[in-house]
Amino acid sequence: MRLKVLNIDDVAAAQLCTGCGVCSYISPDEIEMVDVLGHGRRPRVAANPPRDARSDEAMQACPGVALEHTFDAADPELDASLTAEWGPVLEVWEGYAGDQAIRHAGSSGGAATALALFGIEQGEMKGVLHTAARDDVPYLNKTVFSTHRDQLLAATGSRYAPASPCDGLSHIEQADGPCVFIGKPCDVAATQQTARLRPALAERLGLTIGFFCAGTPSTQGTLEMLKSMGVDHPEQLVSLRYRGNGWPGRATAEFRTPNGERETRQLTYGQSWGGILQKHRQWRCYICPDHTGEFADIAVGDPWYRGVPDDEPGRSLIVVRTRRGRAYLQAAAKAGYITLERQDAQLLPASQPNLLQTRGNVWGRVQTLRWLGVPAPRFVRLPMFGAWWSALTWKQKAQSFLGTMKRIVRRGLRRRTAMMPFTPTVAGAGQHAAAEQADASLLPMGSADAVERKGNA
Structure with missing residues (x-):
């Protein structure tokens, strides 16, 4: 049956x-x-x-x-060599946040945060809907609507844990102007599909930013990562970062010991993601063809086409997928919020060599x-x-x-x-x-x- x-x-x-x-x-x-x-x-x-x-x-x-x-695959401005396997691609750039604090804290150059900050400070955006760590349970996530720099900076760094940013879309729908949405490829796709059903949301959806995603690990994955770090009592956590504060950054857990002192434990990106977290990805991620934010205006990820020295500051691969995204990116660069270097579009498959096999x-x-x-x-x-x-x-x-x-x-x-x-x-x-x-x-x-x-x- x-x-x-x-x-x-x-x-x-x-x-x-x-x-x-x-x-x-x-x-x-x-x-x-x-x-x-x-x-x-x-x-x-x-x-x-x-x-x-x-x-x-x-x-x-x-x-x-x-x-x-729903994009027009015959659009002459799109890179026809990439459309079938990577979605719509107008331009590919490498870049990083002009704000050095954001660049350092971000997982790969802070591009998404920098673009969001430009929107609320100079781009007439009324807010940014995105994900941050819960204050009471740092290994869990919450949906937040940020309206100033400090809120965005506090939420930098990848969150390799379950998140539901679309549950907060009412913040955008009820805003008094356009807003930015940041999320995983599936989150952006859900937002775009909903905007086609709800004109009020579509009207206020000023920009969508999707970040490259290899899958969402469950909370069980985070708890196993913490255990490997020697954190046997997650309720004693003060903070947890999966990446950031360097590129790609380390998973960093700060917690209170039974005698009240604070300790910090770390794992490399390879140890945390490669060794533990990716083993706990939800089933739906194994049957997802979009890992690079094909439904977004702008998609950002790691430029893994080359090795990354430990002391190198972060850089982002930036994929412009819509004309709205292109105009926004150019305006942010002109205002100094992001530094850009134009790249050949083939840098996208070169930076994510495993994703083509994943799609197959x-x-x-x-x-x-x-x-x-x-x-x-x-x-x-x-x-x-x-x-x-x-x-x-x-x-x-x-x-x-x-x-x-x-x-x-x-x-x-x-x-x-x-x-x-x-x-x-x-x-x-x-x-x-x-x-x-x-x-x-x-x-x-x-x-x-x-x-x-x-x-x-």
């Missing part, structure tokens, strides 16, 4: 959710976002929701269910899911077969099918997964009990049994 995904609750139960939070913004009376330890941010649907048209609207906007490009693997994985009747997203005008055919060896081609079959069993993708909210311990006792509860029992897809709704993230 082919499993079906009919509503937002099914999206989460089928492990197709990206955690963006757009459904919560669209239908706030029905849905709230919670953290599920081994999966990420997930929608919790009210037991007896006030059913209305917004529920259907949430499904139309959900990037976990479908992604559809996604085609094999999605086909396997469909053949076996397992829920899979619908992708329109995001071609992947070409990458599967040209970028993968025959062994890798086979693995894209066989590996997916194994994951279907290992991750329980044929069954309905109960998403149990994780309640972090702010102070005092440990949280191992919550961790054990997070691996909730698996229910048959379509079961009438309700998902247990205990706790609150």
